[in-house]
Amino acid sequence: MTVLSYIIAQTNLPEQSVKNTVNLLNDACTVPFIARYRKEQTGDLTDVQIGEIVTFKEQFEALEKRKNTILKALEEQGALSATLQQAIAATHDLTVLEDLYLPFKKSRKTKAETARKNGLEPLAKIIMSQNTANLEAAAQPYVKGTITSTELALEGARHIIAEWLNERTDLRNYIRKQLERHAMLVTSVIKTKKDTPDAQKFRDYFEWEEALNRIPSHRLLAILRAEKEGFIKFKINLDTNRIINRLEAKILKTHNACAQAIQLAIQDAYKRLLFPSLANEALQKAKEKADASAIQVFAKNLQQLLLGSPLGEKRVLAIDPGFRSGCKLVCLDAQGNLLYNETIYPHAPKNDALGAMKKISALAEAYKIEAIAIGNGTASRETEALIRKIHLKNKLQVFVVSEAGASIYSASKIAREEFPNYDITVRGAVSIGRRLQDPLAELVKIDAKSIGVGQYQHDVDQVKLQKELDRVVENCVNAVGVNINTASKSLLSYVSGIGPKLAENIVNYRKETGVFKTRQAIKNVPRLGDKAFEQSAAFLRIKSSNNPLDDSAVHPESYPIVEKMATDLGMPISELIGKSEVLKKINLSAYCSNSVGLPTLQDILKELEKPGLDIREQAKVFSFNKNITSITDVAPGQLLPGIVNNITNFGAFVDIGIKESGLIHVSNLADSFVSDVNAHVALHQQVLVKVLEVDVPRKRIQLKLEH
Known part of the structure; x- marks a missing residue:
């Protein structure tokens, strides 16, 4: 093949x-x-x-x-x-x-290998022939050296037979099928750990039994984590007697002494060799399936997060809120450059709310701020309430922004390179502000596993996870396109055909020679050859180029086609762009060739109609219920606004403005059966939920999606 x-x-x-x-x-x-x-x-x-x-x-x-x-x-x-x-x-x-x-396979020393060295393989063959009635007599010639009795000789022969049975493909496949159909995963709690605080999150699995072929991804990963952390133990169960009886029916031909010896070998082969290895194989396959499911959920969530609504190039005042350590405040220009930073102390213990309000008002005016971004961590609600009390000359939109992974970024090498003269608190606040301006451009700087939009991301296959997350980031970056004159090295590295080294070369070239004025100038970057240019050029945008196509998704190889269209219509390309009525008149079939067909021409026309269109929706302001500040304020029956902050196969978690996120179980997403959570909610979607149940000790809130 x-x-x-x-x-x-x-x-x-x-x-x-x-x-x-x-x-x-x-x-x-x-x-x-x-x-x-x-x-x-x-x-x-x-x-x-x-x-x-x-x-x-x-x-x-x-x-x-x-x-x-x-x-x-x-x-x-x-x-x-x-x-x-x-x-x-x-x-x-x-x-x-x-x-x-x-x-x-060359394996470690086995019982069968020891028996072979003792010369017992011929005896094993005699037994397997099932033609000898007197095994004691058959075994007597092999009593020599370390084999001091016929009993030891027969035992060694059975070890060899057990290994033969273990190597039989038909037996292995039969047991595999039985495991696929009937294996049960059974757990039990480690009694000495049962009452420890860390064990309580796994309480549901202290005594659990479920078919291995039906266990959901999240449950299997939770059980495996609980076992790894030493709170429970588990085993795979199968009907041993039924399996052994079936193996005997496949192998035994007689009922003599040989058959009795083979029966013992079958039991040994199954319990010592076949079942342990094949049960482990079945568990591994279930784990791989669970990993694939978890990774897919993570990938979907990451894609939605990366393609989250950007505010765009607006001047932002960003606040990383806190109580005792104060609120770190930064002012950013429309391109995300840091203009000013300071710490204010509006909350306990200093309670300088008046001074903080005056400072924010003065900065908003001095730096012509257009929007305010507040991190959603500690003291977020209190800071948001403070901001809304300020009488600003120009009414500003106030956004609460996810801080997930901001601390990872602020301590990273990337952050140190960007802001070598500022501490991690300033870098974290800058990241919050930039996330509002362009989530994609900022989040690509953070290890995707640290963003917190998956479940059990540290328990799945890390190589497969990283590969899938890289694929998602690459697809998102290229779907949106990148301004080569403002993009960071991290963002550029995900552009088709670029990678980390060329991204660094682009940034260095930009520092040395100034902004790129045309797409053709990209070829001047050291080590960026024809192949890299072919792969990347259409995803790199030049905002100020004389050629308007340089700020579009039209590939440079297709520029001659557009030029011919413009010539045939008797107008410059600049007048062709955005003119729907004119573009509709173009007969695309006239521009088809051996290498260019209708799919490419249709894409070109679509791009000419709205060049450089951002596929993302613009950011919208959202407000939580002002009366809900802790889990004790939440009660069944309440209708609350919220933001979806994580999606799993079993439901969606919703931020309702307090520390604990509520769960909309999959059964509460709709009145009918739900097969795909993503079909009903999206990450960062603003939703209205109804509170069904509140468990304060376990810090759990059950919600229902209101339509």
């Missing part, structure tokens, strides 16, 4: 689309570039479909690499027969491949 046939079998995508996409990937093209600018070659595949091709291409390549490793090992052992080589070449499943290799 070739990589193409493997991908087609897994995806059911058209052969030519897969072939062309694989060729583009092999030519170092990125997914965003292929999805946007190579639609003719891919048959208009989406970025998701192209991502699937990437995944299965990597799977196939990993499988082939493992095959080659195994073939080389077998050759070195002199164990590679033509039949085995053919079987390995024919398999497309990693589990099957490992089963084929299992009998030849």
Whole structure:
């Protein structure tokens, strides 16, 4: 099987689309570039479909690499027969491949290996033939050396038989199917830890039993975490007697003494070898499935967060609120540059509310502030109430902004490079203000796992998680586009074809020579060659270029097409842009060629109509219920405004303006069955919820979504 046939079998995508996409990937093209600018070659595949091709291409390549490793090992052992080589070449499943290799693995010293060294393999073969009635007599010749009795000889022979049974693919597959269908995950609490405060969050799993094939992702990950932290223990249960009886029916042909010995070997093989390894394999598969589900939830949440509503290029006064340590205040210009910083103390213990209000009013006027951003952490509600008391000359919008991950950024190398002369409190406040201006540009500076929009992100496969999060960030950055003259190194590094090193080169070039005036000037950046320019140019925007196409998603390779359109219409490109009525008159088929078809031409026309359009909605002001300041103020029956701050497979968490977020369980999102939480709510969506239940000791609030 070739990589193409493997991908087609897994995806059911058209052969030519897969072939062309694989060729583009092999030519170092990125997914965003292929999805946007190579639609003719891919048959208009989406970025998701192209991502699937990437995944299965990597799977196939990993499988082939493992095959080659195994073939080389077998050759070195002199164990590679033509039949085995053919079987390995024919398999497309990693589990099957490992089963084929299992009998030849060089493992640690085993009971079976010891028995072989003691010369007991011929006795094992005699027993397996099931033709001998007198085993004592058959075992007598093998009593020598360390084997001092027939009982020890028979025991050693059974160890060899147990290993043979463990290596039988048919038996392993049978037990796999039984585990897939009937395995139960059973937990029990560690009694010495039962009453500790840290154990209480896992209280639901102190005594739990659930089918392994039906356990939801979040529950399995919670149980695994509880076990890892030492609060519970768990085991996989299966009907042992039924399985052993079935194995006996597959293997035994007689009822003589040999059969009795084989029965003992079957029990040993199952309990010592087959069940432990295959139960662990089943648990690992369930964990991989749970990881994939959790990672997908995290990815969806991250995408919604990154594409959150920006305020845009507005001058912002940002406040990182606090009580004893005061509120750190910064003023930013429209591009997010720090103009001024100070600490005010409006709350206890200093209670200088009047002085703080005067200071904010003076700064708002002095720096021509257009909006105020307040972090949503400690003292957020109190600071917001203070701001709303100030009689400002110009009415300003006041936004409460998520602080998630701001502390990670403020202590990071990126923050130190941006603000070497300021401490972490100033950097944190700057981050809050910039998040309001452009969430995407600021959040890409933070490790996505620290943003807090997933669940059990530290328990899932970290390599797979990082890979998926990088993919999400890359897709979001390229979907929005980047102003090359203002973008940070972090933001630029996610642009198609750029990466960290070229991003650094771009920033350094910008510092040395000034702003880029045209897209063609991007080619002057050191080490940015033709391939990198091809992949990145259309995602990099030049706001002040003489060519208006430089501030659009039209690729430079398509500029001649637009120029011809403008010439045919008898007007300059600048007059063509934004003129819907004129653009509708263009006959696109007249501009089709062997390399450019209708999909690309339609994209060009759409971009000319609204060049550089930001796909994100603009930020909106939101206010919590002023009477709700702690969980003790929350009562069943209340209708409260809130903001969705996390989404899981079992529901959505909502910030209602207090420390504890409430949960809208999946069953309370709608009156009908809900299969996908994201179909009903989005991250940072402003919602109205009804309080169903409040558990103050456990700090839990149950909510219902009001429509």
